[in-house]
Amino acid sequence: MLASWRRQQRERSTLDDWRYRSVWQPYTGTPVSFLPGAWWVVADERHAADGETAVAELTRRGAEARLVVLPERLADRAAVAEHLTAATRTADGDTAPADGVLSLLALADGAVDDTQPVPPFLARSLALIQALGDLDVSAPLWCVTRGAAGTTRGGTVDRPEQSLLWGLGRVVALEHPERWGGLVDVPATLDDHGWDLLCAALAGLDGEDQLAVDGATVLVRRLVRAPAGAPAADAPDHPGTTLVTGGTGALGAEVARWLAARGAEHLLLVSRRGADAPGATELVRELTEAGTRVTVAACDVADRAALAKLLDDVPADAPLTGVVHAAGVLDDGVLDGLTADRIATVLRPKVLGALHLHELTVDRELRTFVLFSAMAGQLGAAGQGSYAAANAYLDALAEQRHRQGLPATSVAWGPWAAGGMAATDPAVEERRRRTGVARLDTAPALAALERCVARREPATLVAAIDWARYVPGFVAVRPSPLLGGVAEAQRAVAERADDSGASPESLAALLAGQTDAERRKTLLELVRGQAAAVLGHASMDAVEPDRAFRELGFDSLTAVELRNRLAAATGVRLPATVVFDYPTAAGLAEYVRAAIVDGGVVGVAPVFGELDRLEAALTGSAPDRSARIRITERLRALLASLNEDDAPAGGGGDTVAEKLQDATPDEVFDFIDRELGVS
Structure with a gap:
C-alpha cells in the first residue's frame, strides 16, 4: 500500500510539473488610446470598408493612417510587395513612412475546406509578412482577428480557423521579433470604447503582444500551471468503437495499447498505409492478445468522402463512441522560405482531418474526442510556422x-520518448536538447x-520544460509577458537580466572608449559568444x-537566431541573410563593427544616458490624460526633427541628425533640454 501511494505521489508530482494552460487576464495597466505615428492599414478588397473605418478611427486617435487595399488576385509575396510599393508612394515619389502596420486581412471570410486547406487570409497574411521583409519595412506588424477560439470571455467561438494566424x-x-507587433482579437463589432482599447493595444502595452478586446477591457494571454x-474518480471507459x-x-x-489496457471493445486504427504500415501486423497481434477487437484501415482523413465511408462502415454492434486524432506530418522551415503549398501539406492531415472528424461525428453520441496537438501551437517554435x-x-x-x-480534449504535447514525427530529424532533436525540452516518458504521458x-479539459499543454534553459532563447530578442504566469520562467527571466546586464547602449558606450583594435576584439568575442549560445556550447572557444x-552546424533556422541575437545586442538592423553573406565569425564581426562605428551608433552613445534619465522621469510620474498627450506630442516633434532627411529651406544647413552626429555630449544634452524641457 505504501509503495503504491509513493508511486502515485511521484506520478502526481511529475504531472504537476508538466501541465500548463492558457488563460486570459485583464490588463492591469492604464490603456492610453492616443496612437502616434504613421500607420499603414492593410485590408482585403472585399472588406475595404473595414479598412476605411480603421483609418478613420486611427486618425481620430492621433495617427496618420493610410489605407492599402489588396486585390483578391494578389497572393504571392512579390505581387504584394509591388502593390505595397505603389500604394504607399507619395506625391513626390517617395515611400510613405510607417511606424506601424495594421493587417485586417484575417477579417475576410475564409474557412478551411477540402479545396482550400489554407484559407486565403492565411496565405495572404504570410505573403504580407514576407513582402514587408523584402521591402525592408521595419515597422511592427499587428494582425487583427475576430472570434479566434479561446480569446474572449463568454463569447461564441465560431471561427476557429482564425487561430491559424495566431x-x-x-x-x-x-x-522576426524586430518587425512584429502582435495579435489582437476583437469582437464582431467595435464601439467607440472598443476602438480606444484597440488603439491602446497598438500603441504598446508593456510589451504585450497577444491581446483581446473584450467589452470594456483589454485581456492579455498568460501561460499558467495547471x-x-x-486522479478522477470516474476514469473514462471505452465501449463500442474508438x-x-x-x-x-x-x-x-x-494510445492503442493504452486503450486496450483500459478495456476498449473495438479499435479502428487508421493510417494512410493501413495494414501495410511498418509494424501494423505485430501491433494487431499484440492488441488482440490483450482481448481487444482490432480493425486496421487505410484512409486519408483529409479526404472527407473516404472518411465518411469509413465511419459508415463502423459495425452496428460496436458504434463509434470515441475519436483520437493523432495523424500529422511535418514540413519545417523558416518563414522566409514558407509557401502556401507547404502550409497546405501540414494542414491537410491535421486540420482537415480534425474538421472532418468534427463535422462527421457531431450527431453521434461520442464519449471522447481527443486531438493530439503540440506545444508549438501554444508557444510558437522557430522554423515551424505551418506546424x-x-x-x-x-x-x-x-x-x-x-x-x-x-x-x-486537445493536448498540446511536448516531444515523446516513444518517438513521433520529429524523432528521426537530427536538427529538431538538437534544437530540443538545446532549448531544455525533455522527452515525455510514455507511462506518465498517458x-x-x-x-x-476524464476532466473534460478542452486544451492543456503537457511538456517537460526546463525553464532555465528554455527562457534565454525564447526572450533573447524581445520580452514575452506570456510567461509571466509561470514562476520558474519569471525567475529565469530575472536571472538572465541580472547575468547579462548588457544592452545596445552599454555596448556603444564601451566601444566609444576603445581603440579600433579593441573594438574589433570586443565585437569578435560578441559574435563568437552569441554563436556558441545558439549552438548550445558553453564557451565561445567552440x-x-x-x-x-x-x-560549425548552422542552418537557416540557427542563422536567423544568431542574426536576431546580434541585432538585439547591438541595436543595429541586420539583413536576414547576414550570416550567409558573412559566413565566419571574423567576417560577421567586421560587418557588425562597420555597421556600429560607421553608422554612428558609437558617436551618439552619450545620448542614451540622457534618454534613460528622461525615461525614468516619465515612468516615475503619473500624468493625467491631457498631460500625456502633450508629452507625446513633444516627443513626436523631437522624433520628427531627428528623422529629417533634408537640409533647412535656406540651404547649406545640417539636419538635426547630422548635428547630433558631430555634437559633443554637452551639446547633445543642451539640445534635449531645449527640445523637451528636461533638465
Missing part, C-alpha cells in the same frame, strides 16, 4: 466543441492524457573565428 504569428515573433490534482487516426504510428500505437498554425487550430476547435457542449480526458558557420 499560431503563425507566434512563430513570426520568434523569427496542477494535475488527484477510432485512432495515425493509429499505426509511434504515438498512435501507444504551429495547424496545432493552434486543433486547440481552437476543441475550445469551440467544449463551448457547444460536445466532448473535446496518465496525463487520461486526466485531461566557435573558431575563421571557420565557416555551416561547418
Whole structure:
C-alpha cells in the first residue's frame, strides 16, 4: 500500500510539473488610446470598408493612417510587395513612412475546406509578412482577428480557423521579433470604447503582444500551471468503437495499447498505409492478445468522402463512441522560405482531418474526442510556422466543441520518448536538447492524457520544460509577458537580466572608449559568444573565428537566431541573410563593427544616458490624460526633427541628425533640454 501511494505521489508530482494552460487576464495597466505615428492599414478588397473605418478611427486617435487595399488576385509575396510599393508612394515619389502596420486581412471570410486547406487570409497574411521583409519595412506588424477560439470571455467561438494566424504569428515573433507587433482579437463589432482599447493595444502595452478586446477591457494571454490534482474518480471507459487516426504510428500505437489496457471493445486504427504500415501486423497481434477487437484501415482523413465511408462502415454492434486524432506530418522551415503549398501539406492531415472528424461525428453520441496537438501551437517554435498554425487550430476547435457542449480534449504535447514525427530529424532533436525540452516518458504521458480526458479539459499543454534553459532563447530578442504566469520562467527571466546586464547602449558606450583594435576584439568575442549560445556550447572557444558557420552546424533556422541575437545586442538592423553573406565569425564581426562605428551608433552613445534619465522621469510620474498627450506630442516633434532627411529651406544647413552626429555630449544634452524641457 505504501509503495503504491509513493508511486502515485511521484506520478502526481511529475504531472504537476508538466501541465500548463492558457488563460486570459485583464490588463492591469492604464490603456492610453492616443496612437502616434504613421500607420499603414492593410485590408482585403472585399472588406475595404473595414479598412476605411480603421483609418478613420486611427486618425481620430492621433495617427496618420493610410489605407492599402489588396486585390483578391494578389497572393504571392512579390505581387504584394509591388502593390505595397505603389500604394504607399507619395506625391513626390517617395515611400510613405510607417511606424506601424495594421493587417485586417484575417477579417475576410475564409474557412478551411477540402479545396482550400489554407484559407486565403492565411496565405495572404504570410505573403504580407514576407513582402514587408523584402521591402525592408521595419515597422511592427499587428494582425487583427475576430472570434479566434479561446480569446474572449463568454463569447461564441465560431471561427476557429482564425487561430491559424495566431499560431503563425507566434512563430513570426520568434523569427522576426524586430518587425512584429502582435495579435489582437476583437469582437464582431467595435464601439467607440472598443476602438480606444484597440488603439491602446497598438500603441504598446508593456510589451504585450497577444491581446483581446473584450467589452470594456483589454485581456492579455498568460501561460499558467495547471496542477494535475488527484486522479478522477470516474476514469473514462471505452465501449463500442474508438477510432485512432495515425493509429499505426509511434504515438498512435501507444494510445492503442493504452486503450486496450483500459478495456476498449473495438479499435479502428487508421493510417494512410493501413495494414501495410511498418509494424501494423505485430501491433494487431499484440492488441488482440490483450482481448481487444482490432480493425486496421487505410484512409486519408483529409479526404472527407473516404472518411465518411469509413465511419459508415463502423459495425452496428460496436458504434463509434470515441475519436483520437493523432495523424500529422511535418514540413519545417523558416518563414522566409514558407509557401502556401507547404502550409497546405501540414494542414491537410491535421486540420482537415480534425474538421472532418468534427463535422462527421457531431450527431453521434461520442464519449471522447481527443486531438493530439503540440506545444508549438501554444508557444510558437522557430522554423515551424505551418506546424504551429495547424496545432493552434486543433486547440481552437476543441475550445469551440467544449463551448457547444460536445466532448473535446486537445493536448498540446511536448516531444515523446516513444518517438513521433520529429524523432528521426537530427536538427529538431538538437534544437530540443538545446532549448531544455525533455522527452515525455510514455507511462506518465498517458496518465496525463487520461486526466485531461476524464476532466473534460478542452486544451492543456503537457511538456517537460526546463525553464532555465528554455527562457534565454525564447526572450533573447524581445520580452514575452506570456510567461509571466509561470514562476520558474519569471525567475529565469530575472536571472538572465541580472547575468547579462548588457544592452545596445552599454555596448556603444564601451566601444566609444576603445581603440579600433579593441573594438574589433570586443565585437569578435560578441559574435563568437552569441554563436556558441545558439549552438548550445558553453564557451565561445567552440566557435573558431575563421571557420565557416555551416561547418560549425548552422542552418537557416540557427542563422536567423544568431542574426536576431546580434541585432538585439547591438541595436543595429541586420539583413536576414547576414550570416550567409558573412559566413565566419571574423567576417560577421567586421560587418557588425562597420555597421556600429560607421553608422554612428558609437558617436551618439552619450545620448542614451540622457534618454534613460528622461525615461525614468516619465515612468516615475503619473500624468493625467491631457498631460500625456502633450508629452507625446513633444516627443513626436523631437522624433520628427531627428528623422529629417533634408537640409533647412535656406540651404547649406545640417539636419538635426547630422548635428547630433558631430555634437559633443554637452551639446547633445543642451539640445534635449531645449527640445523637451528636461533638465
